[in-house]
Amino acid sequence: MPALESPLRQIPNQWDDQKAASLTEPELLQYRSNLLGSDMRVTNYGGGNTSAKIACTDPLSGQATEVLWVKGSGGDIGSMDLAGFATLYMDKLQALKNLYQGEQHEDDMVAYLAHCTFNLNSRAASIDTPLHAYVPYKHVDHLHPDAVIAIAASKNSRELTETIYGADIGWLxxxxxxxxxxxxxxxxxxxxxxxxxxxxxxxxxxxxxDSARECYEVSLEMINRAQSWLDDRLQGRASFGGASHPSLSEIERQRIASQLMPIIRGKSSEKQRQIGHFNDSAEVLEFVNSAQLEPLAELGTSCPDHFLRTKIKPLVLAYNPAQDNLDAVIEGLDNQLADYRADYAAYYERCKHDNSPALRDANPVVYLIPGVGMLTFAKDKATARIAGEFYVNAINVMRGASGVSQYMGLPEQDAFDIEYWLLEEAKLQRMPKPKALAGRVALITGGAGGIGRATAQRMLNEGACVMLTDIDQNSLNETLEAFQQQYGADQVDAVRMDVTDEQQVQQAFSSSCLRFGGVDILVSNAGIASSSPLDETTLENWNFNQNILSTGYFLVSREAFALMKRQKMGGSIVFVASKNGLVASANAAAYCTAKAAEIQLARCVALEGAPHGIRANVVNPDAVLRGSKIWTGKWKEERASAYQMNTDELEEHYRQRSLLKRNVFPEDIAEGVYFFVADLSSKSTGNVLNVDAGHAPSFTR
Known part of the structure; x- marks a missing residue:
């Protein structure tokens, strides 16, 4: 197992007086917030709140007025800018006290916050706003440090707080x-x-x-005090009762996770498609291998931010790394999931109120696997990853609390009242409608070329997670970097793959399973082209075309087909072939024959895939010169020679040859591919779509 780095080490003071001196009061709040949120030991993504009471000019009266700047609803203090803060008149917030009628009317007060908005700020105020407004100090931090929550979640929390902080910190x-x-x-x-x-x-x-710097330094001081106190008492102790299982090797952990993830994903996506995330960090492995794994996991999490992301408790899979009983675990998944759902439904029935929202998806978010690590599943990759990060925070809390006291999960009624809070439900209902391909994972071969890249962009725009593959490592790296800058690292990844190498193909699909949880869409697009008269076509050239354009398409579609069957979620396979698969061209026997094989293979896939909900269709481009890699080599010269013209005349030749007299670009092919992978074409399989601006000999009917 990797060496475990203590999560309770000291947090350094990063305040820069020179930088702070140049900032306005709102900018100082942002600066402080970003510093605090940059360290997950201070608070997790989206967790915590920061605020400042700042003198601002009232746009109506022109007079100075005190305004509360506080993190708005849904923000993240580590990355937010000034637009992430809600702004509210302090005098109006104070006036709200006259409207408060007691705890039974707690939720009614939230609607009044909008009436306190300063300067027409559109950022909604969060439910935590009163927690900042009424504290009689200019600057307030509310944070979720693992070390402090370990104290807060201990059975004798108040006593430990007094021991660590003396008269400096109170307790509620x-x-x-x-x-x-x-x-x-x-x-x-x-x-x-x-x-x-x-x-x-x-x-x-x-x-x-009463100053931004002092508030920042007080926060660090109090977190570090708790860290030091815990470090002193935990040093040399075996966490969680010591290890009961060994960690498997990294390769074995990844093998098991990549096999489990698509199966779990398929079994848990009946209400909402799930994307997966795998975490085998040292903290996770220490916990899943421990003697106290099951009793601590059953207690659930404590901090509301934790269980809102992770559900009240995880599912511990019955895997034994010493026996490698993976087949038995897979066979028993249906029963384990059924038991978890029934337990969750019973929790809902025990705790629900007359006005509670309906039961939500009862599937687990967090799966813990001894010897292997943790899987998390959610509606998108970022949410799945963040859920895992929150559970790591919960692990750190449990380590500290159980090491110095007794860890206490939040009582289930309190947990339910947070999870099914009507205000939380209203927030969920305000979420934007998912994009067309949200929750789907696409693997694209030839993903760094013109058509592959355009297709990836089209799918990313529609919310899909994309695994790019290509044999050209440099182009793949460049494409991945560009997409990650545009869409974020969660949404897209890449792996080098030669479609003619069976092992590399298998590894690419395993990588997609490990990264995203599976594959729903295959775009088989990798290609080459060559041209020569039949009697000058060598066997080497013939095999070169067949290996990439026929065998390569077979290998990737076979792997996708097998994976989609295991997932039991259906799927869509699209071959990017060519009009040459329908109509022969002079001096291109090897290429045309291989492209024809692609089309026939797609029909076979459609035939066998239909009972499993797996669709297979073909998009036939023609004359996509701009941005296409196959036109940057000898193919362009060879085709120009076949038509007895110069290479710079070729694009206009193809345009004039088309019925519509238009050029065809990679984005046009991407649009055709998108049609076949989207629900727009959910009743289409075994079809061929020509995107060629009209080429009469290629008409399919």
């Missing part, structure tokens, strides 16, 4: 965020002016000060 019992908690924070801060903050039971840390 668990309460759901909202107006009442804001009033309680105000009360404890006003009645105890010596306090620098408060530990919230089972939740996190509040700190405050």
């Amino acid at each position: 019992s668990w309460r759901r965020p909202g107006f009442q908690l804001g009033l309680e924070l105000e009360k404890i801060a006003r009645e105890n002016p010596h306090l620098k903050g408060v530990v919230l039971e089972a939740h996190g840390l509040f700190t405050w000060a």
Whole structure:
């Protein structure tokens, strides 16, 4: 197992006085927020809140007025800019106290926040706004540090807080965020002016000060105090009761994860397509291999941010790394998942209220596998990855709490009241409608070429995760870098693959399973072209065309077909062939024959795939000169020679030859591919679509 780096090491002070001196008060808030959010030991993605009460000019009166700048709903303090902050008049927030009628009307107060908006700011205020508004200090941080939550989630949380912090930090019992908690924070801060903050039971840390720098430094000081205290007591102790299982080698861990992920994905995507993420970090392996794995996992998470992302508890798969009983685990998955769903439904029935939202997807988010690691599944890759990161935070919390006390998960009724909070449900309902290919994974061969790249971009625009493959490593790297800058690293990845190498093909699909959880779409696009008279076509040239354009298409489609069958989610396979597969061209026997084989292979795939919901179709380009790799080599010269013209005349020749007198570009082919992989064509299989601006001899009917 990799050496475990302590998650409780000291967090350095990164405040730069020279940089801070040049910043406005709002910019200082952003600066402080970004510094705090840059370290996941301080708070996890999207977690925590920061605020400042700043004198601003009222656009109506022209007079100075105090404005609360606070992280808006759905923001992330590590990456947000000034537009991520909600701004509210402090005098109006204070006036809301007159409208508060008690805890039974807690949720009613949220609607009033919009009436306090300063300067028509469109950023919605979060439910945590009162927690910042009423603390009588200019600057407030609310963070979720693993070290502090370990104290907050311990059975004797209050006693430990007093031991670690003395008179510097107060303690409040668990309460759901909202107006009442804001009033309680105000009360404890006003009645105890010596306090620098408060530990919230089972939740996190509040700190405050009257300058941005002081607030930042108080936050770090309190986190580091908890870290040091825990480090001293945990040093030399076996975490989680010690190891019960060994870690498998990295290669074996990846092998098992890549086999399990598409099967789990298929079994858990009946309500919503899932994308997967694999994590075998040292923290995860220590926990999944431990003696206390099952009892601690059953307790669930404590911090609301944790279980909102991960569900109240994970599913521990019955894998034994010493026996490698993977087949038995796969065979037992249906029963394990059925038991988990039934348990979750029972939790819902026990805890629901008359006005609770309907039962949501009852499938697990987090899967823990001894010896292997952790799988997480969600509606998209970023959400799946972040869920895993949150569970790592939960592991760190459990390590600390169980090492110095007894770890306490949040009581299930409190957990339910957060998970099925009507305000959370309203937030979910406001989420934008998913894009057409959201939750789908596409593998594209020849992905760094003109057609492959355009096709990848079309699918990324529609929300698909894309695994690019190509034999040209440099072009692949360049394409991947460009797409990751545009769409983010979660959405797209790449692996070098020679479509004629059976092992490389298998490895590419395994990589897609490991990265995203499976494959739903195959675009078989890798290609070459050669031209020569029949009597001058060598056997080497013939085999070269057949290997890439026929055998290569067979290998990738066979692998995709087998994977899609295991997933049991259907799928779409699109071959990018050529009009030469329908109509012979002079001096291109090897190329035309191989392209014809592609079309016939697609028909075979369509025939065998239909019972499994796997569709197969063909897009036939013609004369895509611009951006296409096959036209950058000898093919262009050979085709020009066949037509007895110069190479610079070739594009116009093809344009004039078309019925529509138009050029065909990679983006046009990508549009045809998209039609076949989208639900627009869900009732089409075994079809051929020519994208050639009209070539009468190629008409298929």
